[in-house]
Amino acid sequence: MSPPPAPAPHSRATMTHRCRRSSGLWKIVAWDEPFFQGKKHEFTTDCYSTAEHGFSTVRSCKIESGAWAGFEHCGFQGQQFVLERGEYPCWEAWSGSNAYHVERMCSFRPITCADHGRSRLMLFEQENFQGRRGELTDDCPSLPALGWGSSAVGSFLILSGAWVCSQYPGYRGFQYLLESDSHAGEYKHVREWGSHAQTGQVQSIRRVQQ
Structure with missing residues (x-):
């Protein structure tokens, strides 16, 4: 055989x-x-x-x-x-x-909740949704250019879609993925952004393309 x-x-x-x-x-x-x-x-x-x-x-x-x-x-x-x-x-x-x-x-x-056409988030200057706040429904290559007075963000409320936040303008530096179907869309402090997150410095934000 x-x-x-x-x-x-x-x-x-x-x-x-x-x-x-x-x-x-x-x-x-x-x-x-x-x-x-x-x-x-x-x-x-x-x-x-x-x-x-x-x-x-x-x-x-x-x-x-x-x-x-x-x-x-x-x-x-x-x-x-x-x-x-x-x-x-x-x-x-x-x-x-x-x-x-x-x-x-x-x-x-x-990333199951990505919806480029219908994405919305709120960002807050301090943890636990406190302090100055803003809202985005579109990509933002530079938060400072948009008038956000701080180099950091304290907390996020992701109302729909998925977003990637970057440490520096132009989507450079550390990335943090924030999703509406994770944490019920509530990211109350930096520690919830990811295991590598050590600073609240965020200066550009964009929607995830599905």
């Missing part, structure tokens, strides 16, 4: 992980090597840890549908990356505008 055929190299395999909620609305294709080389996986649902799927980190990816949140560490921890439809051939493509370069992305999930 002839031996069974050898399996295809694991680096060539495509593993598909589907979303039980509504498959097809979100899809990311991830590789463990830059420029879409190496092991390939397709996801339509959360990936808590790339290690659980046989690779240590994402080194390139394509967003085929929906918007996704990527994270530096497993368990949706660490620096955040907002990934919208398009190609990301290397880590610089999603990390280049951050305050420090992060060469790994070990977990990711869909």
Whole structure:
């Protein structure tokens, strides 16, 4: 009896992980090597840890549908990356505008509430929705240019959609993803913006593209 055929190299395999909620609305294709080389996986649902799927980190990816949140560490921890439809051939493509370069992305999930056409937030100067306040329904590349007198924001109320806040004007520096379906849309203090949030400095805000 002839031996069974050898399996295809694991680096060539495509593993598909589907979303039980509504498959097809979100899809990311991830590789463990830059420029879409190496092991390939397709996801339509959360990936808590790339290690659980046989690779240590994402080194390139394509967003085929929906918007996704990527994270530096497993368990949706660490620096955040907002990934919208398009190609990301290397880590610089999603990390280049951050305050420090992060060469790994070990977990990711869909941004299910992104609604670019109907997004609204309120921002407050102090924690717990106190002090001066403002409202946005459109992208703002510079809060100082808009007349926001402080370099920091104390709290946010996300009324609809998903927003990404950046440390500096022009959407540069650390990013914080704020969603209307997380924390009931209430971000009362900096500690709720993400595990990497250490300062309330926010000087530009934009809507997440779905």
